[in-house]
Amino acid sequence: MVKIFIDPGHGGADPGAIGNGLQEKNVTLQIAVRIRDILLAEYDNVSIRMSRIGDQTVSLTERTAAANTWGADFYLSIHVNSGGGTGYEDYVYPGVGSPTTTYQKNIHEEIIKLVDFLDRGMKQANFFVLRETNMPAVLTENGFIDNANDAPKLKSSSFIENIARGHVNGIVRSFGLPKKSAGTLYKVQIGAFRVKTNADHLAAKAKAKGFNVYVIYKDGLYKVQIGAFANLENAKQLAEKAKAAGFEAIIIQE
Ligand SMILES: [Zn+2]
Structure with missing residues (x-):
């Protein structure tokens, strides 16, 4: 059983970035819930835990501790960017090697395939959740909430669905998850x-x-x-x- 820990960024008292009538905490939760639901509905041999499943305040320490205690095989943190830019990018901890970089590449390629965002590239940063997790960890920044082109996309449920599918396809490729047998759906x-x-x-x-x-x-x-x-x-x-x-x-x- 492959243990995937999904971390929707922010929540509760911390809305994250805000713009164009959107709050980052809500968008990250929508994407994370769809990733979980698709993986569980369509793939075998996968087990999911999330840092939050509603609009709760959860500290960064609580998030990484939950994944470490569970012994997750992979930590996926979902965010939305802000601050003047447009498009999609993802991060791993600086200097980390394979398999983390392979997972990053898989997720990056699968998202760019499905999602109409500018490709800002694969990046590295000393983010708390990337540093304090004991397992491979990738953080995705899904568009800019304060950008006039990105925000309408983030309001579309079919766009959110494709962002989620891109993440799912990257995870499936990384861990070789088997599809549930044909005819079950x-x-x-x-x-x-x-x-x-x-x-x-x-x-x-x-x-x-x-x-x-x-x-x-x-x-x-x-x-x-x-x-x-x-x-x-x-x-x-x-x-x-x-x-x-x-x-x-x-x-x-x-
Ligand atoms: Zn964020």
């Missing part, structure tokens, strides 16, 4: 497009009608999906609901 899909804006447009329509919608990029297509179930009957029920709301819902097995 029935996904309700309402459209698939080569052009992302078309997918986003349909996603917005479905969201407006109350569906929990997300866009994933797979096999060259932006797929608009509204649910994934282990049980086929549950998927059928949701597909019927979507059809009644005017969408062309199909069930796919992945």
Whole structure:
């Protein structure tokens, strides 16, 4: 079992960076929760703990101590940047070697593949959580909250989904996590497009009608999906609901 510790930056009394109506603590939690949910829903041999699962104040010492005590195999800290810039970058502790640098590279490449952010590169910094953790640790800075281009992206649920998927794909590549066996998930899909804006447009329509919608990029297509179930009957029920709301819902097995 691979133990992944996910640390959504800030929380509670510490909002982190603020800008454009966004608080860093909320964005980091959204990304972290999706990473956890995707890993647990779609992969085997992985165990997850988080430094917080709600809007709590947690000190840096408490965060690293929790991961060290658990004996995590990997520490992933999620942040959003600010202070005049744009795009994505990630950090490891200065001078650290492999496997940490390999994990950084995997995560970096997979995020840049899926996410429309300027690539600011792979970096090193003497950050507390990178220094005080006993296991390989990577800290990601997902866009600039005070940037007029980045902030609207961070407000989009499909963009958050892709940031989370990028992290997941990097972790999966780093630890060779096996996919849950085929056919275990029935996904309700309402459209698939080569052009992302078309997918986003349909996603917005479905969201407006109350569906929990997300866009994933797979096999060259932006797929608009509204649910994934282990049980086929549950998927059928949701597909019927979507059809009644005017969408062309199909069930796919992945
Ligand atoms: Zn931060």
